[in-house]
Amino acid sequence: MEYVTLNNGVQMPKLGLGVFRITDLEQAEEVVYQAIENVGYRLIDTAAAYGNEKAVGAALRKVSVPREDIFVTSKLWITDVQDGYEGAKRGLDRSLMNLGLDYIDLYLIHQPIGDLYGAWKYLSEVYEEGKIRAIGVDNFTQARLAEFIHFNKIKPAVNMIEANVFHQRKEDHQAMEKRDVQMIAWAPFSAGAVGVFTLPELTTIGDKYQKTVGQVILRWFMQRGIVAIPKTVRVERMKENLDIFDFELTEEEMAIINHLDQGGGYSLPETADGFENLLRALGNFSVD
Numbered sequence: 515m516e517y518v519t520l521n522n523g524v525q526m527p528k529l530g531l532g533v534f535r536i537t538d539l540e541q542a543e544e545v546v547y548q549a550i551e552n553v554g555y556r557l558i559d560t561a562a563a564y565g566n567e568k569a570v571g572a573a574l575r576k577v578s579v580p581r582e583d584i585f586v587t588s589k590l591w592i593t594d595v596q597d598g599y600e601g602a603k604r605g606l607d608r609s610l611m612n613l614g615l616d617y618i619d620l621y622l623i624h625q626p627i628g629d630l631y632g633a634w635k636y637l638s639e640v641y642e643e644g645k646i647r648a649i650g651v652d653n654f655t656q657a658r659l660a661e662f663i664h665f666n667k668i669k670p671a672v673n674m675i676e677a678n679v680f681h682q683r684k685e686d687h688q689a690m691e692k693r694d695v696q697m698i699a700w701a702p703f704s705a706g707a708v709g710v711f712t713l714p715e716l717t718t719i720g721d722k723y724q725k726t727v728g729q730v731i732l733r734w735f736m737q738r739g740i741v742a743i744p745k746t747v748r749v750e751r752m753k754e755n756l757d758i759f760d761f762e763l764t765e766e767e768m769a770i771i772n773h774l775d776q777g778g779g780y781s782l783p784e785t786a787d788g789f790e791n792l793l794r795a796l797g798n799f800s801v802d
């Protein structure tokens with residue numbers, strides 16, 4: 515496993531397992547158990563809104579790997595962020611209880627919505643007390659990130675944003691690198707979008723190294739210095755996705771992949787109607 519060093523000196527595994535949409539809790543527990551115990555994952559990415567923190571916690575208690583060798587990320591949902599300082603306290607306490615942990619390695623504000631400053635104030639305090647080893651943000655635009663850094667004492671250690679070969683987020687990445695904020699790519703396989711695993715440019719590169727398209731994509735993220743958290747429920751794919759540290763893409767191959775970029779990526783709606791629709795949709799996630 516390779517690691518990145520966050521801006522506060524904390525080491526974070528470069529490749530992890532995302533557990534979004536694993537809603538069957540028995541399955542979620544088994545997936546996380548297998549990933550850590552039998553495959554070698556050391557980074558698990560969950561969130562209050564995924565509804566599976568309890569299953570992640572149960573798996574963490576079952577594995578033989580020491581807690582300090584495992585890096586757990588979770589996220590504070592908007593229904594807590596909307597209540598600022600108090601909401602962050604409530605949300606973090608709930609995450610800690612659900613996970614059954616006395617500290618979380620990385621805790622993120624999940625969406626740039628709500629009383630971000632109030633929530634950040636609380637997270638900053640508990641970070642300084644050591645209950646969270648690093649705090650960060652999620653889905654922040656470059657401008658919002660710059661504003662947040664300017665007005666807060668504690669700088670976010672990471673910004674997690676959607677990134678894949680079609681939406682590479684090069685400018686966002688550069689802006690983060692300039693400010694020493696680690697980029698984490700969510701949905702690095704475009705959530706399994708049709709066609710991503712059969713792109714001819716990627717199969718050709720994969721054939722050269724006897725690697726799959728998925729491995730080529732993840733390798734490309736690693737060489738860009740970006741943490742990636744692909745999700746899979748299958749042990750074989752967990753192994754495949756982790757087996758990317760024994761080959762290196764050439765500059766020419768990196769450039770071929772860079773050319774697949776179509777721009778764009780996840781962003782919040784700019785119209786009032788669009789934003790209200792999004793808030794209604796997001797509000798449906800229960801975090802209890």
Ligand SMILES: NC(=O)c1ccc[n+]([C@@H]2O[C@H](COP(=O)([O-])OP(=O)(O)OC[C@H]3O[C@@H](n4cnc5c(N)ncnc54)[C@H](OP(=O)(O)O)[C@@H]3O)[C@@H](O)[C@H]2O)c1
Binds near residue numbers: 531674699704711
């Ligand atoms: N912060 C945010 O706002 C946010 C938003 C979305 C996601 N995330 C995080 O990012 C993680 C990953 O994103 P995601 O789950 O949306 O999508 P993803 O990781 O891009 O793609 C997952 C899909 O790819 C399939 N897959 C995985 N490995 C494969 C392989 N080697 N070959 C072929 N297919 C493969 C999976 O199927 P199987 O499971 O059947 O293998 C699943 O259908 C999430 O789990 C979550 O932790 C964060």
